[in-house]
Amino acid sequence: MIKKDEIVWWASENFWKKSAIFITGFMILVLVLLTFDTVDKITVGSKRVPAYTVINNQIDYKYNKTRNMFEPVIGSESPLFGNILTTEEAEDLINLGKLTIQAKNCMNCHTLLGNGAYYAPDLTKAWLDPGWGAKSVRETLMLNFLMDPENNARTFGTNRKMPNLGLTEAEAKSIIAYLKWMSSIDTNGFPTNFRTIKQ
Amino acid sequence: MINFHALNTIHLNSGQKIAIKYFSMAIVIFVVQIIFGILAGTQFNNPEFLYQIIDFNVNRMVHINAMIIWLLYGFIGSVYWLIEDEAKTELVGKKLANFGFWILTIAVLIVVLVFLFIQDGEGSHASIWLINEGREYIEAPRWADIGIVFVMLIFFYNIYATFIKGKWSGIAGVLVLDLAALAGVYLAGMFYSDNISMDQFWWWWVVHLWVEATWEVLVGCIMAWVLMKTINASRRIVTTWLYIEVTLMLGSGILGLGHHYFWIGTPEYWLTIGGFFSALEPIPLVAMLVHAIYDSGVKNFKSTNNPALAWLIAHAFGNFFGAGVWGFFQTLPQINLYTHGTQWTASHGHLAFFGAYATINIAMFYMAIQAWRGNIHMGSSLIDNGWKWKTSLTLLNIGIVGMTIAMLIAGYKQSFIERAVEGSTWSGYFKAQSDPSFMLAMDWRMTFGWIMALGLIILIWDLITIGSHSEMKNNKSKLLST
Numbered sequence: 001m002i003k004k005d006e007i008v009w010w011a012s013e014n015f016w017k018k019s020a021i022f023i024t025g026f027m028i029l030v031l032v033l034l035t036f037d038t039v040d041k042i043t044v045g046s047k048r049v050p051a052y053t054v055i056n057n058q059i060d061y062k063y064n065k066t067r068n069m070f071e072p073v074i075g076s077e078s079p080l081f082g083n084i085l086t087t088e089e090a091e092d093l094i095n096l097g098k099l100t101i102q103a104k105n106c107m108n109c110h111t112l113l114g115n116g117a118y119y120a121p122d123l124t125k126a127w128l129d130p131g132w133g134a135k136s137v138r139e140t141l142m143l144n145f146l147m148d149p150e151n152n153a154r155t156f157g158t159n160r161k162m163p164n165l166g167l168t169e170a171e172a173k174s175i176i177a178y179l180k181w182m183s184s185i186d187t188n189g190f191p192t193n194f195r196t197i198k199q
Numbered sequence: 200m201i202n203f204h205a206l207n208t209i210h211l212n213s214g215q216k217i218a219i220k221y222f223s224m225a226i227v228i229f230v231v232q233i234i235f236g237i238l239a240g241t242q243f244n245n246p247e248f249l250y251q252i253i254d255f256n257v258n259r260m261v262h263i264n265a266m267i268i269w270l271l272y273g274f275i276g277s278v279y280w281l282i283e284d285e286a287k288t289e290l291v292g293k294k295l296a297n298f299g300f301w302i303l304t305i306a307v308l309i310v311v312l313v314f315l316f317i318q319d320g321e322g323s324h325a326s327i328w329l330i331n332e333g334r335e336y337i338e339a340p341r342w343a344d345i346g347i348v349f350v351m352l353i354f355f356y357n358i359y360a361t362f363i364k365g366k367w368s369g370i371a372g373v374l375v376l377d378l379a380a381l382a383g384v385y386l387a388g389m390f391y392s393d394n395i396s397m398d399q400f401w402w403w404w405v406v407h408l409w410v411e412a413t414w415e416v417l418v419g420c421i422m423a424w425v426l427m428k429t430i431n432a433s434r435r436i437v438t439t440w441l442y443i444e445v446t447l448m449l450g451s452g453i454l455g456l457g458h459h460y461f462w463i464g465t466p467e468y469w470l471t472i473g474g475f476f477s478a479l480e481p482i483p484l485v486a487m488l489v490h491a492i493y494d495s496g497v498k499n500f501k502s503t504n505n506p507a508l509a510w511l512i513a514h515a516f517g518n519f520f521g522a523g524v525w526g527f528f529q530t531l532p533q534i535n536l537y538t539h540g541t542q543w544t545a546s547h548g549h550l551a552f553f554g555a556y557a558t559i560n561i562a563m564f565y566m567a568i569q570a571w572r573g574n575i576h577m578g579s580s581l582i583d584n585g586w587k588w589k590t591s592l593t594l595l596n597i598g599i600v601g602m603t604i605a606m607l608i609a610g611y612k613q614s615f616i617e618r619a620v621e622g623s624t625w626s627g628y629f630k631a632q633s634d635p636s637f638m639l640a641m642d643w644r645m646t647f648g649w650i651m652a653l654g655l656i657i658l659i660w661d662l663i664t665i666g667s668h669s670e671m672k673n674n675k676s677k678l679l680s681t
Contacts, residue, residue: 020446043397
């Protein structure tokens, strides 16, 4: 049996107890400080997470040589469904979009910003996906698809179809608005090497 | 003498009587998890299966939520199991603990029924409060969140007050602080934001700080106690190891949170912080592995409860490989850029949750059944050589490892085709999904899933029968320590 005073300090219970307390405390402190900074930088209207009125503009996603990563590029006016929205209107629309995305449980098939399930494509840059063909028909195609995914299935040769979620037209439009807004978030280059719809 | 080894709660203290309720419910929900895993997996390969009846999102949601909930039931049960022994006093709030159990169980039942029969709602706050919050892992509607917090508070009070009344120990201190943190971080997931970056930022506080921090510390506490019981490890050694684990676990895991902040709109400094600290996360798992294996080896792997010890070893390896190695594979941002949101994550998730958490809960089930039958010896004296626990352990572990490897192969294909070659477009996604080797890997995933299901059936059969009168060579208790 080893006596207590024979134990070297770095193997002692007391040393590791203090280490556990101080290191955990320090890490929590650092996390809290970083959280303040991050929350500020991801608030809507910041450089990384644009204001909801960005849906009134053209959004692109291009490689930035200096940052060595892809980043969203906000262009000239390009209203969604032909309407320029005020700040409040854009907020209401985005809010409905987010509530619908949650209530319809999109995240258990799709990924959003890469998080979710892997049964269906990632939606981070869905607004910019070349699969919609051309900008001129994109909004209509997206709306038709969301309202009746079974008959407008986009399975790319597989038979994995989105179920009909009984979306109202307002809900479907709000989801499209949400996808457009989400594509404007600076995601540090994720996804990389993405080829956008012809701008 | 016929019923000498029948299940009898007379052998249990009041904390343990509550624990067996939690354990029983945990096993029921474990079965639910596997059933819905098989449904979701089948649907993945055959999309017509249950299409528009129970869609993939519903099956998958029940699958992952059942997992979270049965593990929680197992943890709560484990803590109630050890509390009176560790605090050397009776549980303070027995009725309260029972009340908490029934509140949680009724809430879980309602949530599952709503998930299955109502499934989704219109885009409104009412849907989020009453039907489905639509956020992975914490889909339970808001009313249920409040219920969960209420039950966790009851649980926390009970444990804290019992230790205060009885004897305080190193394990007690870590456990109480950890439970407070575990309940506290759940609050971070209980609000709505229309900003998805903000939403996911706080959502990860719950998901990461549960599974990669507070849950790990909790199983560290359980492990410390079980090692003292099964192989008679010294309290000083297990407590010192527990502090080492906490230091390393929270020293790396708290800022390791940053590896979820690479691509959700959060600033670029998280690429460095998250990459660095999450790369350190396997270190405490190495420590835990060394600790468990070394201590068991010192005792020549002799124990009073062989199935429990075997599952503890499975836990040590599973935690190290599943959480540690599989997590490390893709934790650096340069790699994660291609693997994030692919089958790599599913591969890691399966091995990590099973290896780190399911295993230790199963070890606790065996601890419980041993005492429930009158503290019988479950070392080497099982009449049939313990073929049932050995078979179920083998099948469950072969099943999970097989699924993990299959999904890893699928993940390699997916990140290569969809991400690297095709640049993450929708057509790239489907190109990867219909690649022959991806599809073959997903078929293998199903095969191994069925192997797990078979293992689970034998596990339950074993838990029901092990140590009963007919199973014993002799019915005399032979505890190692006596």
